[in-house]
Amino acid sequence: MRSPIRALAVAIATASALMLSACAGLPTSGPVNPGLPLEADTQPPDISFVADPPQPGATPREIVEGFIRAGSGTRGEWATAREYLTAEARETWDPSANVTIDDFSQREYIEAGDDSIVLNVTAQATVDEAGSYDDLGGDDLELRFGLAQEDGQWRISEAPNGIVLDDARFDVVFRSYALAYFDPTWTYLVPDVRWFTTTNPATSVASALLEGGPSPWLSGAVANAVPEDVTLAARTVPVRDDGTAQVELTPGALDLDRETLDRVQTQLLESLSGAGVSAVQLTVDGQPLPASRVETRSTRVPPQPLVLVEEGFGFLAGESLEPIADLSEAIVDAGPTAVQVSADQDAAALLRGTGAVARVDAVNGWADVDTRPDLIAPTIDTGNWVWSVPRSNPQGLQAFGPDGARVDVAGAWPDATRISAMEVSRDGTRVAAVVSDGGQPAVWVAGIVRDGGVPVRLGEPWMLGSLAGPGTDMAWLDATHVGIVADVAGDTNVVEQLVGGPADVVTAPAAVTTIAPTNQAFVPRLLDTRGVLYVRRGTNWGNASGDLRVIVLGTVQGTPG
Template sequence: MRRGRGILAVVVLAVALVLSACAGLPTSGQVYPGLPADADANPPDFSFLPDRPQPGATPKEIVEGFIRAGSGPGLTETWERAREFLAPEIRDKWKPTAVVTVDVLGDRVYTSAAEGSVSLSLVAVATVDDKGAYEQAEGGPTSLPFELAKQADGEWRITQVRDGIVLDRDVFPTVFHHYSVMYFDPTWSYLVPDVRWFPTGNAATRVAEALVNKPPSEWLADSVTTSFQGVTVLPSVPVDPSGVAHVDLSESALSVPPDTLDRMLTQLQASLATAGVVEVQLSVGTTPISASPVPVRSTRVTGPSLVLTKDGLGFLVGEQLQPVPGLSDVVKTVSPVSIQVTADRDWAALRLTDGTVWRQGADGSSDRVDARPGLVDPTIDQFHTVWSVPRSNPGALTAHLPNGSSVAVADAWPGATEVSSIAISRDGARMAATVTSGGSTQVWIAGVVRATDGTPKRLGAPVALGEAVGTGVSLAWLDDITLGALSHAGDTSQVSEQLVGGPAGSTAAPAGMASLAGASAVSAVRMRGEDGLLYVRRGTNWQQTASGILVLATQQGMPQG
C-alpha cells in the first residue's frame, strides 16, 4: 500500500547521557523555575527522516509526501527533506516555521482539480506563529492550495505553496517543545512566563532570541516588563556539555547599568533553565560581562492541603490540622464557602454562605467588599486587592483595594455571557476565567494592566485557551503555566489541565466534585467533593485522603524566607 510507504522512518542518530554535566551544577545562588519533574528538556536525539519523492509520483502523492515531510526538520532544522518536494525556484524561499498548523490526521482530505492543482482540506486545532506563540484555532475546515509542474526530468514538483508546515496533533509534541520566556512583572518582583513552542534542537538560541530580540506575546505585552531595552543577542547561543550557555550581547550592553545587567541575567537564566541550561555567562564579543541574578519572589506552593474543617483553617498533616497564625481563628467564625490566602498568609479573600465577598486579615480586620448578588468565588493578588464578579455579568469585574475603594476593571471578558470562576496568577500579571461564550464553556486568559502603583486598570484582550466539557465549576493555577479547570457534565466530573499557551489534557474525576486547588508537588491537583471528602491525584488515579473538609482553600504562593 502507498500509505505504508509514507509512514515516517525513525532513525536513531545518537543517544548519549552526559554524566559529567552534574559537575556544572551550581550549589548556591538564586533558584530558577525549570521544567516540571516529568518533562525532558533534552529529549533523545532522534531525527524523523520522511520518505523522499518517489519516481513517477502523481501530483497528489507529491503533496501528500510534502505534508508528511513536515514532521522531519532534520539535524539542521531546515526541513531539507520537505524541500525535495519543491521546485528549485521556490526551494530556498519556503519558510517552514512561518506558521505551524496543528490538525488531526484523520480529517485530512486531498483533492485533485485541474492537472497540476491539488488542495488539502483540514481542520486546524491550533496554530503556532513565527514567534512560537500557540493559539487555539477557531475550528472549521481550511483549504490549502498547491500548484505543481513537471520538471525537466519529467517528475512533478510543487511550484506554489504557502509558507509553513502541517503537523498532526500527536506528532506536534515530538517536533516542537514548549519553553518559558521569562519577563518581569511591573514591580520587578516576580518572573512571568510566556510560553513559546520551538523545534527541540538548538533551543537555547531560539529562547534567547525570543526573549531579547522579540516582543512578548501580544495578549501579555502590556502586563509585563523587560530589562532588555536597546540590547540584542547574537543569533547563536552555544551550550557546553556542562550545561553552561554562552550568551553574546550587542555592544550596547557595555553601557547598561549594573542593576539592569543583573536583571538581564535573571531573565536569561530563568528562561534558558526551561531549555536545560544550568548557568548563563554573558559577554560582548570577547569581553565577559559580570552580573549576578537578582532575587525574585517564588510562586511555588508546596506542602499539605490548606483546608477548613470544624476545627478551623489549617494545613492538613495526616489527621492533624496545623493552624495558620492569625487567620485560623477568625476564618472559622464567619462560615466561608471559598477561601484564597495570600502568599504571606496575612490576608484572605472569602465568599460567605450569604454570597457576599470579604477581605479577612490575620490582624483580625474584616471588611465586606462586595454584596452584589450572584458573585463567584473571589481571588486576591499580591497587593491584597480582592477581585470579584457576578456570574451573570462578566463585564462587571471589580477590584477592591486595601484602602477600601473599588475599581471597575475595564474590558473584562468581552463577548462572554457568563463567568463561573476567576483566578489571578500568583505573579498578579494574568487573570484566568471559566466563561460561557457562544454556548460553550471555555477557559480564557488575559493580561492584567495596572497603574504604576499596582492599581488595576483593565484587562487585555482575552485569549481562549480551550473548552471545558459541560459546566465550569472551579478554576485554579496548578503552577505558573498550567491551569486546572473542574467541570461537570451530567453526573460526571472532569479535570482539564490547560497549558497557558498550549494544548490541554483532561482526566475523569469522581462524581460530585465541588472545587480544586493546585500545588507544586507530586500531587499537583487536589479536589474536594460536595460530601466533604478530599482527593489527591496519584498518577492517573484519585485517592481519597481525608473527610470532613468544609472548604478546600487555594494559596497564592508561600511566605518568603
C-alpha cells in the same frame, strides 16, 4: 496537557515507530539491550525525522503528500521538504511561518486539475512564527498547492507558508519552552509559553526573548529587562558540554548597568533551563560581561491542604489543624463557602454563606466588600486586592484594596455573558476565568495592567480552549497550568490546561466542587459535596482526609516571603 513523563514516553515511542517504518536495513534480530531509565527531569531528546526525498516519476498528488510528510524533517532548515519545490519556490517558501496541527485521519487530498492539489485538513491548533500556540478546536482549513514540471519531474511551484504536522509528530518535533519575564515590581518571574523545534532550541528561545518580546496578551502586564537595542549578535547560541549557553550580544549591552545585566541574565537563564541550559555566559565581541542571577520570589504553595473543618480553619497536618495567626478565627466567624489566603497569610478573600464577598486581614478582622447578587468565589492578588464579579455580569469586575478603595477593572471579558470561576495568578500579572458567550464555556486568560500597583484594566483576553461542559471551579496549579473542574453530562472531569498549549483531561470522583493546587505539578486536590478531600496518586484519586469532613477547601497564593 500531558505530564512531562507521559509526553516524553509517547514522543519517543511515536518517533521510534515512525522512523522504523520509514527505514530499511535495520536489524530485526539479536539481543535486546536495556536503555536508559526514564527520570522525571529527563529532557526530551532532539528527535528529527529523516524525510524521504521526492521519487522519480511521482505524480502531483504524491509530490504534495511527500512534501507534507517532509515537514517533520527540520534539519538543514527543512532541506528535504525544499526538494519538493521548484527552484523559484524554494527561495520564497517559509516553513517557520506557522505550524498547523491536524488530525491525520481527516486529511483529504483533492486533485483540482492537472497542476493543482487541494489539501483539506481539520486543524486542532496552530503555532505562529513567534512560537505562540492557538487552539482552533477542529477548524476546517483548505491548503492549495500549484505544481509545475521541472527537468521532467513534478515539483510544487506554489505552497502555503508553514508546515502541517499531525498531533503525534508535533509532540516529537516541537516542545514547549517558557520565556521568562518579570512582574512590574521585579519580584516574580512570569512564564510565557512558546513552542519551538527540538533542533537547537537554545537559539530559538534566546532569539525569541531578546528579539521578540512578550506575547500580545501579556502586553502591559509584565516587565522586560532587555532593551530594544540589545539583541543577539550571532546566529546561534552554542551550548557547551557543561550546560553553559554562550550568548553573544550586540554592543548596546556594554551600556547596561549591572542591575539590568543581572536581570537579563536571570531571564535568559530561566528561559533556557527548559533547553538543558544550566548556566549563561553573556559576551560582547567575545568578551564576558559580569552578570549574575537575581533573587526572585517563589510561587510555590505550602504542602498541607488549607481547610475549614468543624474544629476551625487552617493547614491540615496529619490529624492536627494549624491555624493561621490573626486570620483563622475571623475567617471562621465570617461563615465562608470559599476562601483564598494571600501569600504572606495576612489577608484573605471570602465568599460568605450570605452570598457576599468579604475581605479579612490581620488588623481589621472581616468585613463585606461586595454585596451584589450572584457573586462567584473571589480571588486575592499580590497587593492584597480582592477581586469580585457577579456570575451573570462578567464585565462587572471590581477590585477592593486594603485601604477600602474600590476600582472597576476595565476590559473584563467583553463578549462574555456568564462567568463561573476566576483566579489571579500567584505572580499577580495574569487572571484566568471560565466564561461563556451563551454557547460553549471556555477558559480564558488576560494580563493585568496596573497603575502604581492598582489593577486598572485587563489586557486583550486570550482563549486557551473550550470545555466540554460547565466549569464549576478553577485554580492555578503552577505558574503555567490552570486546573478546571467541569461537569460533562453528569461526570466530573478535571481539565489541566497549559497556558499557551493543549489541555489534558482526567476523570475525577463524582460530585467534586472545588480544586486547589499542591506544591507538586499535576497533583491537584479536590473536594466533593460530602466533604471528602482527594489527591491524585498516579492515575487514581485517593482519600486524603480519612473520616474528617472538610467543609471548605481553601487556596493560598504562595508562601510567606
